[in-house]
Every structure is written in structure tokens, then in C-alpha cells.
Amino acid sequence: MAGSLESRLGNLEELCIIIIIIILGGGRGPGHGGPSDSVTADTSRMEALRRILPPGVIPDPFSPDIARLSLEAIEARLLQVNAELTRLRSHEAELNTRLKELRGSKTK
Amino acid sequence: MSADSTPSVLLIGYQDQDNLGLRYLLSSVRQAGFAGRIETYTADPEPIVALAERLRPDVIGFSLIFQYMSPAFARVIEALRAAGCRSHVTIGGHYPSFDPEEVLHRIPGANSVVRFEGERTLVELMQRLGRGEGWRGVAGIAHRHGDEVVLNPLRPVLDDLDLLPLPDRSDIDYRRQELPMASVLGSRGCPWDCSFCSIRPFYEAQGGKLRRLRSPAAVVEEMRQLHFEQGAEMFLFQDDDFMATGRRARRWAEDIASGIIAAGLKGRIAFKISCRSDEVHYDTMARLAEAGLTHVYMGVENGDDQGLANMNKRMKASAHLEAGEVLRSLDMSFDFGFMLLEPYSTIEIVRNNIAFLDSYVGDGWTVAGFCRTLPYAGTPLKTQLEAEGRMLGTPFEPDYNFLDPKLDRFYDWMLLTFYERNFTNSGLNEVLRRLNFDARLKLPNRRNFRPSERAKVQRITAECNGHALYCLRSALDYIETTPVDEIDIRGGYLAKLTVHEKMQERRLLAELGAVDAARFEWRQFLESDQEFRSLGGFANAWTLAPQDLPVAG
Numbered sequence: 001m002a003g004s005l006e007s008r009l010g011n012l013e014e015l016c017i018i019i020i021i022i023i024l025g026g027g028r029g030p031g032h033g034g035p036s037d038s039v040t041a042d043t044s045r046m047e048a049l050r051r052i053l054p055p056g057v058i059p060d061p062f063s064p065d066i067a068r069l070s071l072e073a074i075e076a077r078l079l080q081v082n083a084e085l086t087r088l089r090s091h092e093a094e095l096n097t098r099l100k101e102l103r104g105s106k107t108k
Numbered sequence: 109m110s111a112d113s114t115p116s117v118l119l120i121g122y123q124d125q126d127n128l129g130l131r132y133l134l135s136s137v138r139q140a141g142f143a144g145r146i147e148t149y150t151a152d153p154e155p156i157v158a159l160a161e162r163l164r165p166d167v168i169g170f171s172l173i174f175q176y177m178s179p180a181f182a183r184v185i186e187a188l189r190a191a192g193c194r195s196h197v198t199i200g201g202h203y204p205s206f207d208p209e210e211v212l213h214r215i216p217g218a219n220s221v222v223r224f225e226g227e228r229t230l231v232e233l234m235q236r237l238g239r240g241e242g243w244r245g246v247a248g249i250a251h252r253h254g255d256e257v258v259l260n261p262l263r264p265v266l267d268d269l270d271l272l273p274l275p276d277r278s279d280i281d282y283r284r285q286e287l288p289m290a291s292v293l294g295s296r297g298c299p300w301d302c303s304f305c306s307i308r309p310f311y312e313a314q315g316g317k318l319r320r321l322r323s324p325a326a327v328v329e330e331m332r333q334l335h336f337e338q339g340a341e342m343f344l345f346q347d348d349d350f351m352a353t354g355r356r357a358r359r360w361a362e363d364i365a366s367g368i369i370a371a372g373l374k375g376r377i378a379f380k381i382s383c384r385s386d387e388v389h390y391d392t393m394a395r396l397a398e399a400g401l402t403h404v405y406m407g408v409e410n411g412d413d414q415g416l417a418n419m420n421k422r423m424k425a426s427a428h429l430e431a432g433e434v435l436r437s438l439d440m441s442f443d444f445g446f447m448l449l450e451p452y453s454t455i456e457i458v459r460n461n462i463a464f465l466d467s468y469v470g471d472g473w474t475v476a477g478f479c480r481t482l483p484y485a486g487t488p489l490k491t492q493l494e495a496e497g498r499m500l501g502t503p504f505e506p507d508y509n510f511l512d513p514k515l516d517r518f519y520d521w522m523l524l525t526f527y528e529r530n531f532t533n534s535g536l537n538e539v540l541r542r543l544n545f546d547a548r549l550k551l552p553n554r555r556n557f558r559p560s561e562r563a564k565v566q567r568i569t570a571e572c573n574g575h576a577l578y579c580l581r582s583a584l585d586y587i588e589t590t591p592v593d594e595i596d597i598r599g600g601y602l603a604k605l606t607v608h609e610k611m612q613e614r615r616l617l618a619e620l621g622a623v624d625a626a627r628f629e630w631r632q633f634l635e636s637d638q639e640f641r642s643l644g645g646f647a648n649a650w651t652l653a654p655q656d657l658p659v660a661g
């Protein structure tokens with residue numbers, strides 16, 4: 001059992017290292033000293049990734065295991081979720097209106 | 109008798125939206141050669157007592173619009189009598205017309221009640237008092253005879269409204285208002301017999317036509333004078349139902365629109381009307397919009413077909429949705445009355461009403477306000493509830509229980525949660541009503557809303573509606589599945605919903621403050637030299653005085 005866990009952690013660690021190598025060119029970012037590896041320092045890919053996930057963006061949190069949540073916790077979470085959905089829906093509508101307005105003025 | 113011996117009347121009431129009822133009375137008594145003036149009602153009797161002592165009018169007439177205000181009016185009249193006032197005190201308005209016995213019983217300082225349409229009754233009352241004749245025989249009044257209240261025969265209504273002098277507005281300076289806003293009446297009466305409404309019984313009592321129309325030319329001439337001579341720019345049509353009586357009414361409305369355009373008022377003024385949603389026809393509305401119509405108030409009342417049938421509205425909910433689309437297509441603002449609960453509501457009907465509100469105004473075109481039906485004096489509903497033994501409360505503040513006790517709990521929770529939002533002048537509902545009204549106003553020489561500003565207001569309104577409807581839906585689901593004696597509206601889940609709603613309201617109100625601030629900064633970019641009016645032109649369009657909004661429902 002322990003061996004299996006160790007093996008899984010080892011695989012995970014290996015995967016992380018591969019990802020770091022691909023993205024950051026061996027874990028050495030600019031300014032870390034020494035000439036970088038010209039093959040793995042794929043700056044164009046880095047730029048592309050940064051565009052997808054700009055610095056500072058907080059990814060969605062993991063969904064909690066709702067089977068373990070109490071009734072009160074679910075009620076509270078639902079209130080939060082609905083408030084956010086309401087905000088986002090109305091914000092989307094506002095943005096769409098503005099988008100139409102801008103596109104409309106462009107075509108004039 | 110007043111100092112110069114011309115019999116005089118002091119008319120007291122709310123001055124909201126010009127109070128045309130009082131102004132028609134004033135012009136009628138002046139036309140008959142009497143003196144008169146209007147004074148704003150105040151709950152504090154002192155200013156009224158002081159004025160009465162100074163003027164010593166022959167008659168003091170109170171305009172009692174709101175049934176629940178009767179005790180407050182009684183206190184003022186009591187103070188007048190205690191100060192030695194010997195004027196004849198009479199009371200008029202919808203409620204006293206229907207319930208003169210109760211009014212005269214509870215307000216011993218009053219001498220009489222002028223019932224239903226009062227112009228000619230008040231004039232005759234003054235004529236008789238002026239001549240020192242007995243006044244008890246005046247048609248249309250109620251008065252005491254010993255312990256009994258005598259109801260004199262009613263006088264027939266005036267068939268031709270054009271015979272009435274125009275409302276006396278001599279003391280109003282519209283040019284000093286930020287948005288000069290005048291009230292106009294194009295017609296009186298409504299043929300519909302909705303169970304919760306006393307308008308039809310009010311006019312039906314005196315016989316005659318259920319809706320009388322002024323001539324379009326007379327209406328337009330009044331507007332022309334108000335605009336060119338007194339500076340009015342916004343007109344609030346106070347007609348009970350501007351579009352009632354089908355094709356005839358549409359032709360009449362279109363004639364008014366044509367008259368406005370022909371009089372050179374197009375582009376210079378804006379106006380608002382009230383009607384039912386099944387009377388919103390595109391062609392007529394488009395013509396009215398061309399003449400300056402920017403806002404429509406609709407008596408929607410219910411969004412469920414059975415709920416509408418319970419109210420005897422004689423229409424389907426789909427008509428509301430169609431009307432909303434017509435008005436959106438014409439870029440008009442609208443708002444509406446909505447009774448989420450009525451005495452025959454079921455949980456299913458309430459659920460459908462919530463879903464209806466979502467589909468009707470979930471986009472935030474206007475704010476969703478909601479209340480419950482009250483069985484006011486003179487309404488068929490009151491008669492019906494009395495027959496069923498369901499009337500509770502007092503004559504001045506009627507009440508009832510719902511057929512399903514769970515709905516009583518739901519209503520109590522709703523009141524607790526949405527009281528500030530729906531029934532106070534600073535609540536989100538009222539603030540957004542004003543903003544949405546302003547957002548689609550189009551007047552010359554004024555800073556009108558930009559599309560992006562309108563979109564922002566609409567976004568905030570959509571949020572406001574979304575949060576409220578979610579809370580209503582969640583509370584109803586909870587109450588439906590909870591035994592009635594376990595429903596705690598001040599604790600547990602329902603309390604959490606209340607807190608949640610109030611937090612959302614606070615956040616949105618704070619954001620509206622930001623809208624205000626942003627608009628203030630934008631003033632510097634305005635090309636017009638005109639002072640940009642502050643938000644809230646619609647405040648003047650309320651049918652209630654600010655201090656009464658909280659309790660009006």
C-alpha cells in the first residue's frame with residue numbers, strides 16, 4: 001500500500017518536473033544565472049500560456065465534497081453561488097449591451 | 109366668515125403630484141365666486157391650526173386619500189376644535205365616500221362628508237353656508253343627525269368634463285422644479301371591475317358613464333398652457349386608465365398625440381400614462397411615443413392566470429409579457445403594480461407569480477416590486493371577504509388571513525425581509541424606479557442618459573430583481589416543505605435569507621451611490637449649459653407622500 005502511494009507520488013513528482021521543464025526551461029527563469037537551454041526555453045509558448053492564464057488570476061477552487069456538507073453549509077453555499085450567478089448574468093447582459101453599442105458605432 | 113366677507117374655503121391634503129382633486133375643487137369654488145386656498149396636510153396639527161386661526165375660513169375641507177390615515181386626520185381635526193375653530197369641517201375622497209358612517213363616527217369634529225365627485229357639492233355647501241341657510245339638505249353629503257349618520261341622495265355626475273374649470277395651479281411655480289412636472293387629467297373613471305379596486309364603484313355610485321373623456325383639444329390646450337406659460341416639461345396623466353374602453357380610447361389617445369404634435373410640443377415635453385397591459389397596442393403606443401410618451405405604468409397585479417381570475421382582471425398573464433415587449437421595442441420605461449399574494453392565493457399561484465416576474469423583468473428593464481392585496485373600502489373584494497367572514501383588522505386598516513396558513517407565514521417573512529426594499533422611499537425599489545424613469549427620459553436641453561449608463565442601471569436592476577426572486581423562491585420552497593408550526597420567520601433558514609437579501613440590497617445601494625458620483629463627474633463633459641438635474645425626477649411622480657410610502661404597500 002505504502003509502496004503504491006510512494007510510486008504514485010513519484011509519478012506525480014516526475015510529471016511536475018516535466019511541466020516545469022517545458023514551461024520554464026528547466027526551472028531556471030531569466031536571471032537565475034547561467035546560460036539557458038536554447039531548446040527548452042520556449043518563450044513563445046510561455047507567452048501563449050501567460051495569455052491564457054495571466055499572472056494574478058485565481059483559478060476556480062476545488063468543489064468540496066458535497067456529500068460531507070451539512071444542510072446549513074449547503075444552504076449557505078447555495079446563497080453564495082446564486083448571488084454570484086445573478087451578478088455574473090446581469091454583468092454579462094451589461095457587457096453584451098456595451099459590445100453591441102461599440103460594434104454599432106464602429107459600423108456607422 | 110373671512111375678513112373681506114367673501115365666503116372662503118381652506119382645502120387641506122397631500123400636494124403630491126399636484127393633487128388634482130383639490131385643485132379641481134379650488135377652481136370650482138373660485139369660479140363660483142368664493143375665496144380659497146390649498147394647504148399641505150401635516151401630521152403635526154400645529155401649522156394647520158395656526159393657519160385656520162389666521163384665515164378663519166368658513167369651510168375647511170380635508171382630502172383623505174388613504175384609508176389608514178383616518179386616525180391622523182382625526183387628530184388634526186380634534187386639534188382644530190380644541191383651538192376653538194368654528195369652521196364647517198368636511199372630508200372628501202375615496203374612503204370617506206364609501207364609509208361616511210365610520211368616518212363621522214370616528215371623527216366627531218367633522219361636520220360632513222362630501223361623497224364621490226365633490227366639485228358641485230362643495231360649491232353648493234359653500235353657497236348655503238354663505239347665505240346662512242341650512243346645509244344639511246345638500247345633495248351628495250353625509251352628516252350626523254343625533255347618533256345617526258344621514259346619507260343624502262347623491263347628485264348625478266357631470267357628463268361633460270370640459271365644463272369643469274381647469275385645475276387651479278396658480279400657486280405652483282413649475283419653473284423652480286428641477287424637472288418641471290405637472291399632473292393632467294384627461295378622463296375620469298374606468299369600466300373594468302377588478303375585485304380589489306374601488307374606482308368603478310366610486311363613479312358608478314352616481315350613475316352616468318363609467319369613463320368620461322375630456323376632448324383631446326382641451327387636454328392639449330391645457331398642456332400647451334402649462335408648458336409655454338408655466339414651464340412644465342413632464343406631464344403625468346392621472347387618468348385611472350388612460351386606454352380604457354377599447355378602440356374609442358385608442359382613437360382618443362391618438363388624437364391627443366396628434367394634438368400635441370400639432371401644438372408644437374413634440375420634442376419639448378415628455379409624458380407618462382397609466383393603463384392595463386392588454387391595452388398596450390403597438391400602433392397607439394408608437395404614436396404616443398412620437399408625441400413624447402416615455403413611461404407607462406401598468407396595473408399588472410398578477411402573473412398567473414388563476415390569480416388574475418381571482419382578481420377578476422379578465423385577462424391572461426401573456427398580455428403582460430406582450431405589453432412589456434411592445435414598450436421595450438419603443439424604448440420606453442415602464443413600471444407596474446404587482447400583488448404577489450391575494451386572499452385566494454395558493455402556494456402554486458405564488459410560485460407561478462415569482463416565475464412570471466423573472467420572465468417579465470428578469471432582464472432588469474424595470475424593478476420588480478410586490479405586495480399583497482388589501483380589501484379597501486368600496487371594493488368588491490371587501491364585500492366578498494365580509495360575506496365569507498374573513499375580514500380582520502379595523503375599518504381603517506383592514507386585514508385578512510390567507511386560506512393556506514403557510515402563506516400567512518410566507519407573507520410575514522416577506523414583509524420582514526422586503527419592507528425596506530419595497531415600501532420605503534430610500535429602499536432599492538423606489539430608488540431604481542426613479543432611475544429607470546429617468547434613464548429613458550428624452551428631453552431637450554437636458555443631460556439624458558447615455559446607452560452605457562442605461563445599461564448599468566439595467567444591470568443593477570437585474571441584480572436587484574434576481575436576488576429578490578431567488579429569496580422569494582427559496583423561502584416558498586422551504587415553507588412548503590416545513591410543518592406550519594415549525595416555520596420560524598426570525599430564525600434558521602428564513603432569517604438567513606432575510607440577511608442575504610438585505611446584504612445584497614446594501615451592496616447595490618452602495619453601487620448606486622457610485623453611479624451618482626460618476627454622473628456628477630460626467631457633468632463637466634456636458635455640452636449643455638443647463639444645470640443637470642439630480643436623479644429622482646420620479647420622486648414627484650409617486651402617488652404617495654414620502655412619509656406614507658412605508659405603510660402604503
